[in-house]
Amino acid sequence: MRTEIESLEKPKVFWPPVESMEWPESDRHLLSNLQPPDLPRHIAIIMDGNGRWARRHGMADRIRGHEAGIESVREIVRACGQLKIEALTLYAFSKENWRRPDHEVSALMRLLDCFLVQERAELMENGVKLETIGKISDLSPEVQATLAETKRLTAKNQGLRLVLALSYGARDEILRATREAASRAAKGELDPNQIDDAYFASLLDTARLPDPDLLIRTSGEVRISNFLLWQIAYAELYMTQVFWPDFRRANLLEALIEYKNRDRRFGRVNEPTIAPADRALEA
Numbered sequence: 051m052r053t054e055i056e057s058l059e060k061p062k063v064f065w066p067p068v069e070s071m072e073w074p075e076s077d078r079h080l081l082s083n084l085q086p087p088d089l090p091r092h093i094a095i096i097m098d099g100n101g102r103w104a105r106r107h108g109m110a111d112r113i114r115g116h117e118a119g120i121e122s123v124r125e126i127v128r129a130c131g132q133l134k135i136e137a138l139t140l141y142a143f144s145k146e147n148w149r150r151p152d153h154e155v156s157a158l159m160r161l162l163d164c165f166l167v168q169e170r171a172e173l174m175e176n177g178v179k180l181e182t183i184g185k186i187s188d189l190s191p192e193v194q195a196t197l198a199e200t201k202r203l204t205a206k207n208q209g210l211r212l213v214l215a216l217s218y219g220a221r222d223e224i225l226r227a228t229r230e231a232a233s234r235a236a237k238g239e240l241d242p243n244q245i246d247d248a249y250f251a252s253l254l255d256t257a258r259l260p261d262p263d264l265l266i267r268t269s270g271e272v273r274i275s276n277f278l279l280w281q282i283a284y285a286e287l288y289m290t291q292v293f294w295p296d297f298r299r300a301n302l303l304e305a306l307i308e309y310k311n312r313d314r315r316f317g318r319v320n321e322p323t324i325a326p327a328d329r330a331l332e333a
């Protein structure tokens with residue numbers, strides 16, 4: 051249940067989004083099931099199934115699947131912006147992905163670099179702010195420079211926060227945060243008893259982001275794969291069979307409708323509380 055304070059803090063959202071008038075009737079029908087308070091603040095996505103998509107389409111090269119996946123990235127970023135979602139985090143390249151064959155790693159880096167340059171105009175037009183999590187220093191100097199420039203250009207944008215997880219691994223992130231806390235404690239700057247949830251979260255790459263409310267994974271795999279392990283403690287999980295290159299706006303809207311129908315309790319109960327003594331009186 052949303053508190054009054056939470057709803058007061060939310061920016062006013064005009065609904066339905068004007069752009070949705072250009073959507074096909076089927077998508078507008080899906081949208082009619084949703085209202086701004088139903089939407090997650092932060093969506094995280096594990097974009098899986100590019101390789102299988104390529105194979106299913108008779109393509110020998112897995113890279114064709116990654117290329118097709120870019121079109122889904124474009125459409126989902128645009129849709130999240132139009133729906134006034136606050137943040138979208140995409141698992142674009144994990145720490146473990148470095149173990150893929152060299153030509154696939156190079157192709158993924160090339161795609162990322164092209165995307166970051168080609169999308170600049172669209173990101174600016176839609177007020178999208180680019181952010182990253184992960185160990186960015188692992189990336190090549192060229193990709194780091196492209197990233198830095200796209201971040202700089204979009205830094206003042208007030209719309210969707212598009213967070214790319216790059217060379218990201220949740221255990222690595224947690225270890226880096228732990229080392230930082232230990233080092234502050236060793237220098238006498240931090241009393242270990244001060245380390246609570248909020249303090250630890252402030253040392254993570256996601257320090258200034260709300261935790262994801264909804265985690266989507268495409269392609270039918272049912273695992274988390276070292277993604278945002280700390281942050282998804284209370285996220286709703288949505289797994290779909292659809293391969294990432296086929297995941298489009300209608301699939302996102304379906305995920306949002308399912309999310310809306312989930313009963314989020316955060317460990318509490320969502321029934322009116324009746325004290326045991328009153329229950330005895332009622333019986």
Ligand code: FPP
Nearest residue numbers: 097098099100101102116119123142162165
């Ligand atoms: C997993 O599919 C996907 C990836 C490891 C990379 C995702 C990258 C993109 C969608 C393109 C680049 C992204 C951006 C934001 C520019 P997989 O290859 O593991 O598929 P499989 O399980 O079917 O083999």
